[in-house]
Amino acid sequence: MAKVCKINHVAIAVPDIDGALGFWRDGLGLEVHHVEEVPSQKAVVAFIPVGESEVELVKPTADDTGTAKFLAERGPGMHHLCLEVDDIDAMLVELKAKGVRLINETALELPGRKMAFIHPKAAGGVLVELYQLT
Amino acid sequence: MAKVCKINHVAIAVPDIDGALGFWRDGLGLEVHHVEEVPSQKAVVAFIPVGESEVELVKPTADDTGTAKFLAERGPGMHHLCLEVDDIDAMLVELKAKGVRLINETALELPGRKMAFIHPKAAGGVLVELYQLT
DSSP: OOOEEEEEEEEEEOSOHHHHHHHHTTTTOOOOOEEEEEGGGTEEEEEEEETTEEEEEEEESSTTSHHHHHHHHHOSEEEEEEEEESOHHHHHHHHHHTTOOBSOSSOEEETTEEEEEEOTTTTTTOOEEEEEEO | OOOEEEEEEEEEEOSOHHHHHHHHTTTTOOOOOEEEEEGGGTEEEEEEEETTEEEEEEEESSTTSHHHHHHHHHOSEEEEEEEEESOHHHHHHHHHHTTOOBSOSSOEEETTEEEEEEOTTTTTTOOEEEEEEO
């Protein structure tokens, strides 16, 4: 059976990366690994390692993304929880067999990683991303 | 300078522990360490280890708690992010000196741990808990 290994990241929707860094970097003293425009997410993301996980600050660069809609409807805050798994394909098959509602029934493949989202209605209101390094 | 060590836990507000376990335990295959009534939080909490961190499912047992109000206003979802630090007292002094708005200016002491909350207005909408094992 596929296994959840760790929290890969907690994604936080922010309206402004610099403003958010004023707290996460300057306030808490966390080190920012890098800030990068991620075209596939239509967002600028600040990657901040915290132990074996990361906090990711996500600022949408287009209005038609999930993060932009979340910001418009709920304001800034935690957007999704990403769990790293050892076999995402097997996990998705198992979840589907259990009747868990998925946003992505097969994993999206990107260089070095595969990812898929579980529907928040299946996860008690939490948008859960599954992630596997490849 | 005090240091953030890791994500201690992500707390998820749920209306019903058994229903939530249907996803986190039965769906994802995570093992539940234990489920406990926590009188100081007026909540029942399911502790679910994920790597070096935990997912905590929090079901309020009274209407006058932050989690109960969160559930009533926003529905179930991620409620707060808890960061483990090596010296919570020093961290609170530093944050206060930097003008970061705190809910608890001094740490609450409980057996084996100290904890304090940072105001979500200081942390871009995220309720951040600081935590130190003692």
